[in-house]
Amino acid sequence: PMASKKEVHSTSDEIVEIHANVDDQTGEGLGYAMDRLMTAGAYDAYFTPIFMKKNRPAYQVTVITTSAKLTHMVDLLMTHTTTFGVRWTTMKRTTLPRKFATVTTIYGDVTLKIGTFKTQNKITVEYDSAAVLADAHHVSLDDVRRAALLAYDKEDGMA
């Protein structure tokens, strides 16, 4: 539906997955570190609960990034987490080609991310565009998401 805002033609590429196990930092401190990593442009940064020696409930920090940003991300981990060491490996990555579109709902305009997979479209409602409308209209996020998908399907002649 509509003109696409932006087209991204993805191909297979490589990413770097960085791991650090942290048992001597607080959850508060880790939440702060995630903010720094995401702000610096990590594709993703997330925490996995792990159980370490001496009955320590801990978290593994993982950062997904590019080779180009590896050094900066390692620096951020050294600065903002308590770890003295990080490990990483490169991984292959396949991503779907995608474009963005806007649909109009009774709540306002919502952005969709549309992937192309074989003969199908794969549709995702962009969170930020929907969340702001749910907030403003005092409805649930799902109300906005469903309205957006419905609008998309109507434009496609499905409804």
Add this chain to the structure above:
Amino acid sequence: PMASKKEVHSTSDEIVEIHANVDDQTGEGLGYAMDRLMTAGAYDAYFTPIFMKKNRPAYQVTVITTSAKLTHMVDLLMTHTTTFGVRWTTMKRTTLPRKFATVTTIYGDVTLKIGTFKTQNKITVEYDSAAVLADAHHVSLDDVRRAALLAYDKEDGMA
């Protein structure tokens, strides 16, 4: 004990580990995806709880498979999960040579998987063969498992 049903001589080989982080799909949907992945012949497919940006409680989907099945498994992930990208790497794998045997218990016949590790046998009771007997006899799975191990040890002259 008994004639082995089937012998498998394993050697070191390589597997592929595929990861996708999913924060925009329901648990229901992920359970359905696991069924599709296992049915298609993944060695293993499992979920790890992870904590992502914007306070999102999420799951990492991991698939363990062969290089030959990589493309098919990536297709299934693209179709049955909401992810727009997956990453993977090859890993070395060592597996024990193993054979299968059948022992007779008061509940019926149970299949054992017997690994050879150095000078030892490593015995596992095959779940499906034990679960059906536990169901039929209204006993616990452990009752059947213990009876099977006991039968194995008796045939070996240990009991």
Add this chain to the structure above:
Amino acid sequence: PMASKKEVHSTSDEIVEIHANVDDQTGEGLGYAMDRLMTAGAYDAYFTPIFMKKNRPAYQVTVITTSAKLTHMVDLLMTHTTTFGVRWTTMKRTTLPRKFATVTTIYGDVTLKIGTFKTQNKITVEYDSAAVLADAHHVSLDDVRRAALLAYDKEDGMA
């Protein structure tokens, strides 16, 4: 849309939450126990990862049930898990009044669960009815779910 198949007028009531910590049973055994608990009519049975003394990675088993079924559920836990003790408490529960409806999609008929919350309807696609169609048509569960919600909205004059 359509005649409701069945109406359920819920009110606040009480349920029982039963807990058992298990560090001496396998995941296989716990999966088997869940089958027994659900088959026996538990509202819900689920596992929570917990980290116990002596570096033991364990699981807490929780069963949600009625007072009437408490004894039977405790019996099942004693039989099918390795625990020597269970603890439980009653909790208040509020549930939405709900009814079921059927909508027709290009994949076949799908069941919806429709809750009444204040002036709103809360719609859920019944998993089993959608999963069987996704299987049969080789599409994703989400394709079926979205088609069902669209059909519902069209009947309601929203699309």
Add this chain to the structure above:
Amino acid sequence: PMASKKEVHSTSDEIVEIHANVDDQTGEGLGYAMDRLMTAGAYDAYFTPIFMKKNRPAYQVTVITTSAKLTHMVDLLMTHTTTFGVRWTTMKRTTLPRKFATVTTIYGDVTLKIGTFKTQNKITVEYDSAAVLADAHHVSLDDVRRAALLAYDKEDGMA
């Protein structure tokens, strides 16, 4: 050290713990729900990974609140999560009497929360006051926290 900004004399009281199991909502949706619950004044709202029937990786939502806010929090859960039912119980609570104080560091002023427990003081650095300084000065959160604790100890004559 310094004049306390605000004194809170706590006594034993009661809170309400509300639980809902969610296997049919996305992590995105749950993150949004947490925002709504915290904004509405929940003492705490958090997610616990759980494993439910049919291989569903799910999350339990827990809300800690007062009896006075129970109805409002249940409403928010019914609106912003996909659950059709919530359960809750009252629990006793003991909290430490606490006061707040401000210390001056090389990064700026930091707020401390000071609990009284028997003959001891229990000191916590308030996250928000420290995070804003760490951001502004491009240092780690721990640098600010340590400076604040050091400033506190010096005023107390410990350093």
Add this chain to the structure above:
Amino acid sequence: PMASKKEVHSTSDEIVEIHANVDDQTGEGLGYAMDRLMTAGAYDAYFTPIFMKKNRPAYQVTVITTSAKLTHMVDLLMTHTTTFGVRWTTMKRTTLPRKFATVTTIYGDVTLKIGTFKTQNKITVEYDSAAVLADAHHVSLDDVRRAALLAYDKEDGMA
């Protein structure tokens, strides 16, 4: 088999379940706290991974204890964790009557815990007695456990 070392006739009773959410303490610190709680006689103390506000990966500490020990356990939580508040509730508990027995294996003597449930015996190998033998003989814990269960079954005339 053999004379029981000690008989415990259990009946339904009450326990107290104490919860504290901790996002400002390290895993190291929590591991230390668990030692203190278990040493002081808690029935159990364990950690559950939870995800809290502001992207904080945290842990819930749970202590299972008696009413008589509630005050002491709360004191320990206030001293050894960073929490400023704990909540608790009483729960009913059912435990199996149990006795202890010793069996002789090729590795040495192993203690069994034998529960009585309806017409069945429920057997558990005591961890500490088995672990010391596995250590001494350089075999796996399972080797010792299986030998102990086999010895038990032989004495009972099952093997």
Add this chain to the structure above:
Amino acid sequence: PMASKKEVHSTSDEIVEIHANVDDQTGEGLGYAMDRLMTAGAYDAYFTPIFMKKNRPAYQVTVITTSAKLTHMVDLLMTHTTTFGVRWTTMKRTTLPRKFATVTTIYGDVTLKIGTFKTQNKITVEYDSAAVLADAHHVSLDDVRRAALLAYDKEDGMA
């Protein structure tokens, strides 16, 4: 502060990360296996909760080690866990150069690990040296840690 006990100049190197998924071993057994792995010199061994097929709540065992110890660690996993196969990959690792120092507190001497990161020192209180003092003086681990950091800062002229 003081003479450093030992200096370690680290450089980028490689480690091996070994994974095994375990759904047929108890938490007790896994705790025992961790002891064996750590005693044998693994850099780290830890457990991650995972959810596997057939509703099995399971754990992934991860071992971080050197190439030189890979074979021995695989042997230990084959002996002390129930797995029939393990997978591994090498990863790059960056660690901070570090040295150790001792500071004197009112509780006794505490060891600090001091990393060098760019122009900064990164300070960690060695757990074992602090825990023994906390035990002996009946104070919290944090009391000892804070006293140690304060002593360090005083010697550095910061306090």
